Amino acid sequence: MATSSLKEQVYQELARVTHAISNSKRMELIDVLSQKGFSVEELSKEIAMSVASTSQHLQVLKSAKLVETERQGNFIIYRITDDNVLKLVSAVRELGFRKFAEIERVIHDFKTDRNILESYTLDDLLLRARKEKVMLIDVRPEAEYDAGHIPNAVSIPLTQLKKRMNELPKDRKIIAYCRGPLCVMAIDAVKLLNQKKFNAIHMEDGYVEWKLRALENRN
Amino acid sequence: MATSSLKEQVYQELARVTHAISNSKRMELIDVLSQKGFSVEELSKEIAMSVASTSQHLQVLKSAKLVETERQGNFIIYRITDDNVLKLVSAVRELGFRKFAEIERVIHDFKTDRNILESYTLDDLLLRARKEKVMLIDVRPEAEYDAGHIPNAVSIPLTQLKKRMNELPKDRKIIAYCRGPLCVMAIDAVKLLNQKKFNAIHMEDGYVEWKLRALENRN
DNA sequence: AATCTATTCAATTAATATGTTGAATAGTTG
DNA sequence: CAACTATTCAACATATTAATTGAATAGATT
Numbered sequence: 283m284a285t286s287s288l289k290e291q292v293y294q295e296l297a298r299v300t301h302a303i304s305n306s307k308r309m310e311l312i313d314v315l316s317q318k319g320f321s322v323e324e325l326s327k328e329i330a331m332s333v334a335s336t337s338q339h340l341q342v343l344k345s346a347k348l349v350e351t352e353r354q355g356n357f358i359i360y361r362i363t364d365d366n367v368l369k370l371v372s373a374v375r376e377l378g379f380r381k382f383a384e385i386e387r388v389i390h391d392f393k394t395d396r397n398i399l400e401s402y403t404l405d406d407l408l409l410r411a412r413k414e415k416v417m418l419i420d421v422r423p424e425a426e427y428d429a430g431h432i433p434n435a436v437s438i439p440l441t442q443l444k445k446r447m448n449e450l451p452k453d454r455k456i457i458a459y460c461r462g463p464l465c466v467m468a469i470d471a472v473k474l475l476n477q478k479k480f481n482a483i484h485m486e487d488g489y490v491e492w493k494l495r496a497l498e499n500r501n
Numbered sequence: 502m503a504t505s506s507l508k509e510q511v512y513q514e515l516a517r518v519t520h521a522i523s524n525s526k527r528m529e530l531i532d533v534l535s536q537k538g539f540s541v542e543e544l545s546k547e548i549a550m551s552v553a554s555t556s557q558h559l560q561v562l563k564s565a566k567l568v569e570t571e572r573q574g575n576f577i578i579y580r581i582t583d584d585n586v587l588k589l590v591s592a593v594r595e596l597g598f599r600k601f602a603e604i605e606r607v608i609h610d611f612k613t614d615r616n617i618l619e620s621y622t623l624d625d626l627l628l629r630a631r632k633e634k635v636m637l638i639d640v641r642p643e644a645e646y647d648a649g650h651i652p653n654a655v656s657i658p659l660t661q662l663k664k665r666m667n668e669l670p671k672d673r674k675i676i677a678y679c680r681g682p683l684c685v686m687a688i689d690a691v692k693l694l695n696q697k698k699f700n701a702i703h704m705e706d707g708y709v710e711w712k713l714r715a716l717e718n719r720n
Numbered sequence: 721a722a723t724c725t726a727t728t729c730a731a732t733t734a735a736t737a738t739g740t741t742g743a744a745t746a747g748t749t750g
Numbered sequence: 751c752a753a754c755t756a757t758t759c760a761a762c763a764t765a766t767t768a769a770t771t772g773a774a775t776a777g778a779t780t
Contacts, residue, residue, distance in 0.1 A: 289529065289683065289685075290525065292608070292683050293525035293526070293528045293529050293532075293683070294525045295597055296525070296528055296593055296594060296597040297522070297523055297524055297525040297527075297528050298597075299593055299596055299597045300519050300522045300523040300528070300593055301523040301524075303516075303519045304516055304519040304520040304522075304523035305516055305520075305767090305768085306509065306512035306513045306515070306516040307512075307768090309512045309515055309516050309519070310508065310512050313512075321726080321727090322726070322727060322728090323726070323727085331769085332769075332770070332771090333726080333727075333728095334727085334728075334729085334769085334770075334771080334772090335768080335769055335770075337726095337727060337728060337729090338728085338729095338768085338769085339768095341728080348596075353777080353778095355777095355778070355779090356724090356725065356726060356727095356777075356778060356779080357726065357727090358726075358727065366592070366595055366596050367596065369592050369595075370589075370592040370593060370596055373585070373588050373589040373592040374515055374518055374519055374589060375515060376585055376588075377518055377567075377585050377586065377589055378514055378515040378517075378518045389511065464508065464511050464512070466508075524737090524738085526738095540756080540757095541756070541757060541758090542756070542757085550739085551739075551740070551741090552756085552757075552758095553739085553740075553741080553742090553757085553758075553759085554738080554739050554740075556756095556757060556758055556759090557738085557739080557758085557759095558738095559757095560758080572747080572748095574747095574748070574749090575747080575748060575749080575754090575755065575756060575757095576756065576757090577756075577757065
């Protein structure tokens with residue numbers, strides 16, 4: 283049988299996909315790109331790495347067809363190719379979180395470090411939010427909010443939070459969200475707000491989780 | 502902010518999961534193990550690699566907690582840890598198949614090489630099979646059938662097919678399935694059957710796909 | 721057409737992965 | 751408890767990967 287050759291070829295192609303996300307920096311790139319398209323320079327800042335190295339990582343992702351490019355003026359904008367990439371990353375995360383006590387511990391340590399005692403999930407938001415009359419704020423950078431956000435959320439980027447606290451109610455619960463479970467902007471926002479006696483709580487799930495949920499319901 | 506350190510740690514943990522399946526041989530191992538538990542020696546035969554190397558790959562998978570072990574007499578049996586691993590591999594496959602013309606081409610070449618013109622999917626089976634009164638045969642090794650199979654399927658391992666052709670009807674459509682889209686046993690079976698003037702067709706999806714479908718419906 | 725600039729390529733070094741052999745180990749069986 | 755055997759470990763050679771720096775390129779702007 284010449285079956286082994288077929289198998290080998292197919293498995294090698296599949297391994298190319300997983301190899302592309304088998305590196306922590308590339309994983310981070312995919313996660314950032316899950317929000318919206320970015321230029322190489324922006325991405326290099328986001329993942330704290332030189333532009334040249336970032337570009338190389340992006341080439342790997344591109345050759346695995348996980349991201350694609352489009353030129354916009356002087357910049358080349360990288361984007362996730364399609365929503366199946368989000369599903370893949372979500373599957374990895376689910377497995378990683380479930381399996382690795384280390385991850386939970388690391389996140390837990392980070393939270394207790396900031397006096398974060400409880401947090402919402404997307405389910406909490408969808409089930410309880412209407413009754414309780416909460417205020418939902420999106421603390422990601424404005425450009426990411428513009429690229430897509432959870433309905434009824436108000437954009438208050440973390441960087442502007444201190445100046446814009448007067449826009450927020452003291453008598454209602456404030457729920458802050460950001461990119462997703464690995465993003466700490468919402469945690470930082472809640473810490474800041476609670477110091478000023480707001481009733482704030484952060485939501486673990488972010489825009490990507492909401493988007494995936496919406497995709498599921500469409501089917 | 503000490504956020505980068507959290508991110509780095511978390512992404513490194515997640516990358517450990519994907520790194521484990523970023524190698525074609527390990528991908529193959531996971532695929533084989535999706536059927537049932539196997540000993541190291543059996544696996545080494547299945548993926549055509551030395552026992553020592555196979556063991557090393559299995560260590561990588563184990564440290565990523567994608568597989569787990571259990572001793573049975575003299576043998577150590579490796580198993581998939583849980584169904585989320587199947588979901589992950591399924592997500593990878595979906596992405597790989599959709600994105601890579603190479604994979605489709607390779608499989609197509611293989612099929613035309615064997616005069617496979619059409620094939621069933623799991624949906625076809627579930628929708629049409631009842632009306633048409635087909636016979637469903639499982640051509641995987643008997644041990645894998647015993648570990649779990651699609652309801653109403655009859656076990657006729659590929660290796661026994663020639664001898665047991667008398668058990669099969671000439672007046673009904675015969676649908677053959679095996680491990681899944683990357684497995685060619687069903688294709689080989691259909692080729693053999695059609696040479697002997699049976700009305701046989703192969704199903705691309707296999708036991709794993711059926712199992713995943715069943716899991717979805719349970720939720 | 722010349723300049724400017726974001727991005728990519730090339731060359732390098734250090735680190736890590738792969739697959740092979742053959743020896744060591746641990747657990748079972750007689 | 752001795753012998754057996756499946757599995758793992760250790761050591762090696764080879765190959766691949768990661769990150770840096772500095773140069774090259776390609777495309778847009780003036």
